[in-house]
Amino acid sequence: MAEKEGSTRRILVTGGSGLVGKAIERIVNEGEKRPDETWIFLSSRDGDLTNTAETKAVFEKHRPTHIIHLAAMVGGLFRNLKYNLDFWRNNVHINDNILHCAYEYGVQKVVSCLSTCIFPDKTSYPIDETMIHNGPPHHSNFGYSYAKRMIDVQNRGYHEQHGCMFTAVIPTNVFGPFDNYNIEDGHVLPGLIHKAYLAKSNGSAFSVFFLAEPMEQLLVSLDLAQLFIWVLREYKEIDPIILSVGEEDEVSIKEAAESIVECMDFKGEVIFDTSKSDGQFKKTASNSKLKKYLPEFRFTPFKQAIKESCDWFVANYDIARK
Structure with a gap:
């Protein structure tokens, strides 16, 4: 093609x-759009992508x-643990519909x-693009992980059978404005920002649900x-290609929480709650x-990215997903 x-x-x-998507829209609108490009940003209101029609x-x-x-x-983590089958089925339907329609049109x-x-739970580090299919992913989110792996399989199939230019990127943990700040259902960093905001507002302790040791390569959405x-x-x-900060920029959950405390100007007590599951301990990517x-x-x-994310959440608290 x-x-x-x-x-x-x-x-x-x-x-x-x-x-x-919001980060891409912002970058495009701030000068990245080319004269020969028309950008169309879909939301779930524009159609159910699990439905072929x-x-x-x-x-x-x-x-x-x-x-x-x-x-x-x-x-x-906790939503994945509860609904692994739903994550598998819904994402497989979405991905198959998008890729097959892309081929047909x-x-x-x-x-x-x-x-x-999506990478194997038991592996050597750092992980790289050649290691995706080398073993099962972590049990906590196997449904989502296997569904995402299948995109790589389909990309290769459409290329070999039909010559399609279908590829994929593998970002590490993304955060930034317009994230999902739900404490129970969201990812670690936005959930911690929300918890710190509530603790500051209520004058209560800031409880961090994860152990201090797990490490993350955190990537701000505008960079991605x-x-x-x-x-x-x-x-x-x-x-595929991994999109990530370097291994040397990996931070612990403890370091991330401390940065949030500083950026939110939180003066109260900080408690690390070790009773909750930690999910996958490490997934350092090259x-x-x-x-x-x-x-x-x-x-x-x-720290600049954390500050911008905290400031955005505070300024947009009423409209933020939470």
Whole structure:
């Protein structure tokens, strides 16, 4: 499916109202949009992507030439533990509908979003792009993880059988404005920001549900948005690429919580609650492939990104997902 020179690109972003979709929209609107590009950001209100007929209706309406595929059923550790089957079925339906419609409607390129949780639980570190299928993922979110792995399998299948340019990125833990700040269902960092906000407002202790030791490579959504746009325009491989800060920038949950305390100007008691499950202890990823492509790319410093995320949540508390 070769791209026609000089043709206008109609870029459809599924999951466009979420954390990463909103970041891409902001980057595009702040000057990254090119004259030959039309960007379309979908939300769940535009169609149920688990439904084949509704997905086809979206393609009929918008006729995309390129797709950034972000839409997924997502959730934090405890929701994954409870609904592994739902995460598998819903995400498999979404991904199959998007990729097969992209093939049927002649889409020139699809960039899907995977996650580092798809990697084997028992593995050596750092993990890299060649290790995705080397063993089972962590039991806590096997449904979501296997569904995301299947995107890589389908990408290869569509390329080998039909010549499609379908690829994927693998970001590490993403955070930033428009995140899901739900304490029970969301991911660790936005949940901690919300808890710190409530503790400060109520004059209560700030309880951190996770042990101090688990490590995270935390990536701010605006940095990921810039990299997504680069992958869409420039990256030519079917094989996925990890998008992440370096191993040296990995931080512990304790360090992240302490940064939130500082940025929220929280003066109360901080308690680390060790009674809750920690999920996967470690999943350090190598960004060496990314650095070969973009050696000059500079990620936003962690503390600056945390401060911007906390400030956004405080300023937008009434409209934030929580």
